[in-house]
Amino acid sequence: MKAILAKIFHPVERLFDGMRRKKRPDSVVIDPYLGFATPEHIVLRGRVLKKLKRTNPVLDASWITNLRQMVSLFLTDEVAGVTITAGEVTGITDEEGYFTLHLPRDPAWEGWQTVHVSAENGDDTDLAVFLPPKDAPYAVVSDIDDTVMETGAYSIFRNLWTSLTGSALSRHIYPDAVELMQRFADEKAPIYFVSSSPWNLHHFLQRIFTRAGLPRAPMFLRDLGLSDKQFISGTHGNHKGSAIDTLIAAHPELEFVLIGDTGQHDPRVYLDAAKRHPGRIRQVIFREPGKGADKRDLADIEAIKSLGIPVAHGPDFRPVLDAD
The missing domain is CATH 3.40.50.1000 (HAD superfamily/HAD-like)
Structure with missing residues (x-):
């Protein structure tokens, strides 16, 4: 059933996305995710959007206020086809704005490290990545x-x-x-x-x-x-x-x-x-x-x-x- 629904709705979504993204925005921002490491690489992850969506929580706010803020997090304007660069490594955002970069791992790195990344004609930021300690027990x-x-x-x-x-x-x-x-x-x-x-x-x-x-x-x-x-x-x-x-x-x-x-x-x-x-x-x-x-x-x-x-x-x- 899910495969059938995908075949039906995916072309519709792409049509609307194409209409919405016909003009590349003048500026974009990077929504940073925490990365991880493999024995050979560090894996940087994030998403490119027209603007970041963040909530502004207040103690004792009404459920309606909280609902409005939570719904806003899902109303993202992602940007596809943007080149992301970290050092000599580049990647392209997919149709939902996501990107993943695999950079060579520095043998001396462990714990939390940051890597500077930039978006084509847009934002630049530091992405955090975690490398397990060399003496990790499990x-x-x-x-x-x-x-x-x-x-x-x-x-x-x-x-x-x-x-x-x-x-x-x-x-x-x-x-x-x-x-x-x-x-x-x-x-x-x-x-x-x-x-x-x-x-x-x-x-x-x-x-x-x-x-x-x-x-x-x-x-x-x-x-x-x-x-x-x-x-x-x-x-x-x-x-x-x-x-x-x-x-x-x-x-x-x-x-x-x-x-x-x-x-x-x-x-x-x-x-x-x-x-x-x-x-x-x-x-x-x-x-x-x-x-x-x-x-x-x-x-x-x-x-x-x-x-x-x-x-x-x-x-x-x-x-x-x-x-x-």
Whole structure:
């Protein structure tokens, strides 16, 4: 069904985009995303827009005000075909304005670094990129919705209400998630966040995480634009599985801790990842929000355990935190 919808709506979207983009804007801006590293490259990511959209959260703002601000984040005017330059490396923004640059990795770099990039006839800025420490013991991939931040993703209506009527000041980060992530950071484990939320929310989520005291970490979010093959860019599971594959390939020497929740059936996604990458999954941790794990989730958890992978699951992360 999604493939059929993509075939129908993608030409329509391109028609409207073509009408809207017929004239190249006089100036553009770069929406910067946090980058990551592979053994050979640093990977810089961002998006070129006509202007940046940012919310201005106010304590005790009405839900209507918050809704208006959240909707504005999705009304982006992306600019395709713009040349992006970082040193001697160049790239071109795609039809949704996204770009990815692969630069040679400096062997001396580790931790957070910045690289200056510029857009053709437009903005220039510094993009931040994270390189894991050379003595990293393992790596961590964590879901966001109902794993780190309460969203009610297990209920579509609750999720929409929470996501669209909250602000960066009102969104709730689980304290035990902050404690767990900080413990990983203290052990020098690189952390990566994966979510089905759109890239439009990258800066919004960064503000929430910073306010809550979560370690700064690259995010792998989702393009909600249409393509000729995908309607809303694939499924939650496919997106998360693909991000895990990318990160495992980027850290060939490390095992991984996978953290998620049962609200969106992460156990199946992580089970499939463990089967694709035998010997690479160190531990799996699940939060059980709402009504908890269902029979399918519990069966997948047992299947992960049968592979010899330790699994912790429950309504919170206290058992994991108290076990050390």
